[in-house]
Amino acid sequence: MATIRKEENGFKSILLVCPDKKRRTIRLGKMHLRTAEKVKTKIEGIAANFAAGVDLDPQQAEWLRSIDDKLHERIAKCGIIKPRLNTTLSAWLNRYMKTHDVKDSTKRSLERAKDNLIDYFGADRQIRTISSHHATEWRHWLKTEGNQRGSEKATKPLAENTVRRRTGRAKQFFDAAKRAGLIESNPFDGLKRTTTENKARQFFVEQNVIEQCIEHAPNQDWRTILALVRYAGIRAPSELVRLRWEDVNLPDRRLTIRATKTEHLSHNGVRVCPIFPELFTHLDQAWEAAPDGAEFVIQRAEYRQPGANLGTTFRKIIERAGFAPWPKLFTNCRASRETELVDRYPIKDVSSWLGNSKPVAMKHYLMVRDSVFARAIQEPTTTPEKPTGTETGTAPSSKH
Structure with a gap:
């Protein structure tokens, strides 16, 4: 040739x-x-x-x-590769952000990955000069030194799953650059980017714990928030802040939830969750306390603002109730609800109520509980008796 x-x-x-x-x-x-x-x-x-x-x-x-x-x-010029286009990292990342219309939460995630790339490589770095070796070094830097705020280093490195998510975003940027003909291959291919289960951050929030937290909540909105995240497994803040009274059917015990996270799917992100007895009491109280003509279940506008920091208040409530804050304040409540519901109802139904798939529930939400283990060693499991010939209407065959 x-x-x-x-x-x-x-x-x-x-x-x-x-x-x-x-x-x-x-x-x-x-x-x-x-x-x-x-x-x-x-x-x-x-x-x-x-x-x-x-x-x-x-x-x-x-x-x-x-x-x-x-x-x-x-x-x-021989036509077997594309001409080299000199584009800086900053120019490409800014171009990508301007031409992709995404949700606010996704935009924040992309912005963090963009900042990490520029912090390490520099804004004027030619994108084509970033190799797979450089990408590997960036990932190591991200895990060990990338968690910085301003000129001060954070007290602890980024969690592995956070590093994986940001590596996935970096790959997303460079996949688009490859499609645009700016690079021949994606240097972030092959790097770990799929999140894994982190058992160290699992925590089952008992119902009596959340009830005591509700008692120490500063107002009716927070009592309702805690009840919804623990007893309906509602995502906070995305689903919580969109919940309207027209979505709450107290007589029929049906709660319609609209999820931005899954609105791209065939069901448009709309699901119906039962209003369980333990949730009904709190929603009924919220309804009685709501002013005439109230639109949103959560009344205070500051709680519904994009990027509202609900976690700080939640942490204070937990501490006032006499407990140590658990690792993932809202997600642990959602996972606790799904775990206990699966003990009583088919997982297909529970996944539908909480708005996730069975694989996602198994990987990220369902927990192994000591109480279930204790019940297993105390309660005998019965084995169905083997039917005899006379029970099935046929006589047992004789031996010859």
């Missing part, structure tokens, strides 16, 4: 048959024949991948990233 041509004074060129069937010359300059052979092998492999319609392998992408602009331009 390619041949090396020796020229005067040690100069070498590669003759390559391009996709348009024309033979073109790729001038290499002055170099040893052995080095030219290596370059020829690289170019032949890239041309073969192009002809087969497959992506470059990591070694090919790394090599293209490492060569100078002149050689890259000569190879691009």
Whole structure:
């Protein structure tokens, strides 16, 4: 497919048959024949991948990233790679953010990953010069030093799942850059980005604990918030702040919940959750306390503002009730509800009520409880008796 041509004074060129069937010359300059052979092998492999319609392998992408602009331009003229576009990291990330209309929570997540990339690589770094090795180093930096606020380092490193989520966002940025022809391959491919179960942050919030927290809540809104997150497993704040009284059917015990997280699905993020007896009491009290014509279940507007910091108040309530705050204030309440409901009802129904899938429930919400283990060793499990022949209407066969 390619041949090396020796020229005067040690100069070498590669003759390559391009996709348009024309033979073109790729001038290499002055170099040893052995080095030219290596370059020829690289170019032949890239041309073969192009002809087969497959992506470059990591070694090919790394090599293209490492060569100078002149050689890259000569190879691009053969039509087997895209021309190199010089774009800075900051310019690309800003362009990506401007052209993608996403939810506020997703935008905040992308902004954090964007800041981490610029903090480490620099705003003026050419995006094409970031290799898989650089991406690996960035991930290590993110986990060990990336959790900073201003000029001061945070007291603890980022959690592994946080690092994975931000690595996933970085991959998202660079996947788009690859589609735009700015890079040959994504340097973040292969890095761990799927979140895993963190048992250290699991905590079952007992009902008597949340009831004592409700007693120490500063107002009716907070009593309702705590009841909803613990007894309906409602997501806070996204689902909580959208809840209207028109969604609460107390006579039929039906609660309609509208989830921004799942509104892209076929059900448009709308689900119906039973108003359980333990929840009914608190919602009934909230209804009686609501002013005439109230629209939202949570009355105070400051609680419904985007980015409202409900966690700080929740933590204070827990401490006033005499308990130590659990690791994930709202999520642990939701997981506790799903765990105890699955003990009584089919998981298909429970997942529908709480708005997640069975795999998600199993991976992120359901917990192993000591109380269930204790019950298992105390309560005998009965085995159905084997039916006899007379019980099924047939006589047992005789032995011969």
